[in-house]
Amino acid sequence: MSACILALETSTPQGQVALWQDGVVRYAKAFSSQRSHNSQLFAPLGEALEVCGGALDLIVAGTGPGSYTGVRIGIAAAQGLGWAKGVPVIGLCSLLAPEVEEVPDRYVMCGDARRGLFYAVQIQRGALTVGEIPLMGKDDFARFQEAHREVPWYTLDAVSPAGVEGVAPVRPSAVGLARMAAGLSAENVAERAAAALEPVYLSAPFITKANPLRERQKT
Amino acid sequence: MSGSRPPCLLALETSCDETAASVVTTAGEVLSSEVASQIEIHRAYGGVVPEVASRNHIQVMRLVCEQAMQSAGVALPDISAFAATSGPGLVSSLLIGSTMAKALALAEKKPFLAINHLEGHLLSPFMQKPGEAAGDTAAPIPPHLALIVSGGHTMLMNVRGVGQYDLVGRTRDDAAGEAFDKVAKMLGLPYPGGPEIDRRARHGRRDAYEFPRSMMEAGNYEFSFSGLKTAVLYLLPKIDLTDEGTMNDVCASFQEAVIEVLVKKTVNAARQHGQRIIGVSGGVSCNHRLRERFTERCAKAGIELRLTPPTYSTDNAAMIAFAAVHRHLTGYQSPLEIDVDPNLSLVG
Numbered sequence: 001m002s003a004c005i006l007a008l009e010t011s012t013p014q015g016q017v018a019l020w021q022d023g024v025v026r027y028a029k030a031f032s033s034q035r036s037h038n039s040q041l042f043a044p045l046g047e048a049l050e051v052c053g054g055a056l057d058l059i060v061a062g063t064g065p066g067s068y069t070g071v072r073i074g075i076a077a078a079q080g081l082g083w084a085k086g087v088p089v090i091g092l093c094s095l096l097a098p099e100v101e102e103v104p105d106r107y108v109m110c111g112d113a114r115r116g117l118f119y120a121v122q123i124q125r126g127a128l129t130v131g132e133i134p135l136m137g138k139d140d141f142a143r144f145q146e147a148h149r150e151v152p153w154y155t156l157d158a159v160s161p162a163g164v165e166g167v168a169p170v171r172p173s174a175v176g177l178a179r180m181a182a183g184l185s186a187e188n189v190a191e192r193a194a195a196a197l198e199p200v201y202l203s204a205p206f207i208t209k210a211n212p213l214r215e216r217q218k219t
Numbered sequence: 220m221s222g223s224r225p226p227c228l229l230a231l232e233t234s235c236d237e238t239a240a241s242v243v244t245t246a247g248e249v250l251s252s253e254v255a256s257q258i259e260i261h262r263a264y265g266g267v268v269p270e271v272a273s274r275n276h277i278q279v280m281r282l283v284c285e286q287a288m289q290s291a292g293v294a295l296p297d298i299s300a301f302a303a304t305s306g307p308g309l310v311s312s313l314l315i316g317s318t319m320a321k322a323l324a325l326a327e328k329k330p331f332l333a334i335n336h337l338e339g340h341l342l343s344p345f346m347q348k349p350g351e352a353a354g355d356t357a358a359p360i361p362p363h364l365a366l367i368v369s370g371g372h373t374m375l376m377n378v379r380g381v382g383q384y385d386l387v388g389r390t391r392d393d394a395a396g397e398a399f400d401k402v403a404k405m406l407g408l409p410y411p412g413g414p415e416i417d418r419r420a421r422h423g424r425r426d427a428y429e430f431p432r433s434m435m436e437a438g439n440y441e442f443s444f445s446g447l448k449t450a451v452l453y454l455l456p457k458i459d460l461t462d463e464g465t466m467n468d469v470c471a472s473f474q475e476a477v478i479e480v481l482v483k484k485t486v487n488a489a490r491q492h493g494q495r496i497i498g499v500s501g502g503v504s505c506n507h508r509l510r511e512r513f514t515e516r517c518a519k520a521g522i523e524l525r526l527t528p529p530t531y532s533t534d535n536a537a538m539i540a541f542a543a544v545h546r547h548l549t550g551y552q553s554p555l556e557i558d559v560d561p562n563l564s565l566v567g
Contacts, residue, residue: 035558036310036314036558036559038314038317038318038321038558038559039556039557039558040556041318042321042322042325042555042556043555043556045322045325046325046555049325049326068270068273068274068311069273069310069311069314072273072276072277072311072314072315072318073314073315073318075277076277076280076314076315076316076318076319076322077318077319077321077322078322079280079281079319079322080281080318080319080320080321080322080323080325080326081322081323081325081326083281083284083285083295083323084295084322084323084326084327085326196278197277198274198277198278199277201274205268205270205271205274206270207268207270207271
């Protein structure tokens with residue numbers, strides 16, 4: 001679909017807001033915040049809304065994987081704006097929009113999934129080649145890299161996961177998300193807008209249990 | 220929307236595990252108050268898990284907001300300002316309500332108000348009851364002595380007016396509600412334990428066990444509940460909790476110890492600060508015995524008692540909207556750059 005698309009990318013400390021209209025980037029602003037984008041997101045959002053006037057047709061939020069809190073800030077802002085403006089809101093996986101000169105036809109996105117796990121997934125013609133992003137240990141991660149050496153590797157992390165070589169850290173791009181949304185059919189947009197909008201969760205919540213020793217001491 | 224109705228505010232509250240939205244008129248009338256509780260989800264963990272709370276907030280936030288608007292019979296253009304709790308609370312939860320309220324304010328070109336969760340509780344004893352006649356603007360908040368007593372807070376405040384609060388005393392360790400929940404856990408009662416202790420205490424003897432009342436010397440308005448908690452812990456090996464009567468006696472005696480301290484210190488603080496009104500708010504203010512004792516003691520002391528209606532005692536957005544109305548009437552508004560603060564203080 002063409003028309004006016006507002007995109008928010010907040011899954012990493014490097015955030016971006018972009019406005020895409022009829023094939024042209026009308027507005028793009030990057031911002032950086034270590035704690036949360038809640039305080040820095042609204043100035044660029046306000047500027048982007050000024051640029052688009054009343055012509056907004058779609059809002060897209062990057063859903064990570066990345067900082068769950070960061071992604072949820074983007075989603076909450078997108079939901080509020082979408083509701084007020086009466087336009088659909090969709091989520092797109094941030095791995096589909098790395099900020100590179102030209103997004104290759106095939107590439108691998110990888111990252112640190114915490115607690116000794118990593119993710120790596122191949123992306124082909126703008127889509128993940130698997131339904132769910134797979135998590136793997138360090139050895140499997142190395143094997144996956146060995147098996148997919150022929151394509152470029154990127155990460156949205158600040159540094160290469162597990163210190164492996166040949167992985168280029170990149171920013172996720174709101175411009176890229178908007179461009180990708182512009183390529184979706186109206187049916188696809190409607191389908192995505194009807195789906196629950198939440199971050200790409202790589203794992204279930206980590207819930208700490210009480211220390212059994214301390215529990216015993218208490219009783 | 221009715222043409223004669225005063226302007227409305229929409230407030231969002233996501234400081235802990237309740238996703239809430241409310242529409243309140245500038246006259247202070249609550250038009251809607253929606254709360255999506257996560258209590259069943261967190262029961263399995265015996266307490267609130269922040270990441271789980273946040274995952275649920277983002278799923279239901281917009282739905283809860285739309286429901287609040289629908290119940291109030293208003294549309295977004297009818298809203299003259301948007302408010303959200305900005306702290307204290309769980310940062311990953313606070314961010315969701317705050318961000319959505321800011322986005323609405325930005326899109327609708329209306330003011331945003333960052334509201335302190337504790338101010339919501341503090342002013343809630345003055346919320347109108349449903350159906351109570353409302354004027355054009357909310358009645359001013361009178362000077363009073365306030366007790367906020369919940370699972371996260373126990374504090375006495377001298378309220379001189381909206382935004383003019385002096386701390387009189389607070390807990391040095393557990394909040395009163397936290398002590399209720401922890402003792403309930405020791406007794407093997409289900410989460411959340413406070414209401415369960417309240418229920419059982421009605422069938423128990425309040426003088427069955429002698430539990431300590433801490434820091435009761437004159438002029439001391441600090442609280443401490445850790446000694447009381449320990450006293451219950453030391454009692455456990457000596458009693459048979461499988462006996463229903465014993466369990467009820469422990470609950471009643473423990474509850475009485477907490478309430479006696481709360482009531483006595485609050486009434487004394489009101490006298491010392493020359494206040495003729497006491498306001499009691501927060502989740503623990505739902506406790507039947509607490510309400511009963513405050514009613515008795517205030518009547519005896521000739522002090523007017525304002526208790527938050529039970530509906531608005533636990534976390535809800537109506538109290539945030541109500542506080543926002545009073546702030547809005549003073550011309551207060553917040554920049555969209557303002558961040559949430561998990562440790563936000565009510566005083567200076």
